[in-house]
Amino acid sequence: MADELEITVAAEVTSLKEVRKTFAPILEEWEPESADMLLLALVECCSNVVRHRRASLGEGCIRIHAERQPDVLRFRIDQFCTPEDVPSIKPRKFDSAQPGGHGTLLVDRIMTRVIYEPDVNCPDSVTLVLEKSLPDGSRDSTDV
Amino acid sequence: MFETTARNTGKGIILDVSGDVDLEVAPKLWSAMERALEQSLSLKIRLSEVQFIDSSGIAMLLKGLKRAKDRKIEYAILDPSPRVLRVMELADLHNVFSIERSK
Numbered sequence: 001m002a003d004e005l006e007i008t009v010a011a012e013v014t015s016l017k018e019v020r021k022t023f024a025p026i027l028e029e030w031e032p033e034s035a036d037m038l039l040l041a042l043v044e045c046c047s048n049v050v051r052h053r054r055a056s057l058g059e060g061c062i063r064i065h066a067e068r069q070p071d072v073l074r075f076r077i078d079q080f081c082t083p084e085d086v087p088s089i090k091p092r093k094f095d096s097a098q099p100g101g102h103g104t105l106l107v108d109r110i111m112t113r114v115i116y117e118p119d120v121n122c123p124d125s126v127t128l129v130l131e132k133s134l135p136d137g138s139r140d141s142t143d144v
Numbered sequence: 145m146f147e148t149t150a151r152n153t154g155k156g157i158i159l160d161v162s163g164d165v166d167l168e169v170a171p172k173l174w175s176a177m178e179r180a181l182e183q184s185l186s187l188k189i190r191l192s193e194v195q196f197i198d199s200s201g202i203a204m205l206l207k208g209l210k211r212a213k214d215r216k217i218e219y220a221i222l223d224p225s226p227r228v229l230r231v232m233e234l235a236d237l238h239n240v241f242s243i244e245r246s247k
Binding site for chain 2: 013016017036039043044047094095105106
């Protein structure tokens, strides 16, 4: 069983189904009970890149890396935004009068941690890291 | 693949939605909902065949709810799939929509 997967897709709305098609089966393999919610969190973040990322970042692509460790499942999206964008990323309830932030709310509720890290490969950009803690010993002993 | 089918039952419109509802197709969902809201005093949106819905899809359902309230149109979500229900619960919206089950 693969423990990590990385894909690069165009930062276009039509790529979202490709993200789902690629990650759905592997998330089912890694964490069948929460695969649908993990996929939702990932797609919400990719949607935010499509909607909001500055044209100067990412060369029109979204690079997504997923890995499963014994105690954590982690997604990384490179060049997610600039450091200046981070303070404006706020979760908002769906009944809020202000637009936006709903996807961020869902991501915050699904994942254990949401981290914005400086992107070591690209100055003035931030990598989004989503982590989901896994129960201890949840890895199947038959896994290779 | 995303698809909508509107059926006039005589008592109102049932809008069947199937496939994945995401940022790409959310405008198409809204177009179908808006047409239905203009044609009837009752709209029920069946989501039993929706396997994925994200915040953009939920936002369209909420937009429809607001439009229906403003125009005094009956509005309900019909037979939401388990995944749709989970997202609604995650978003604290499971008590906001009127949810009905087919007999």
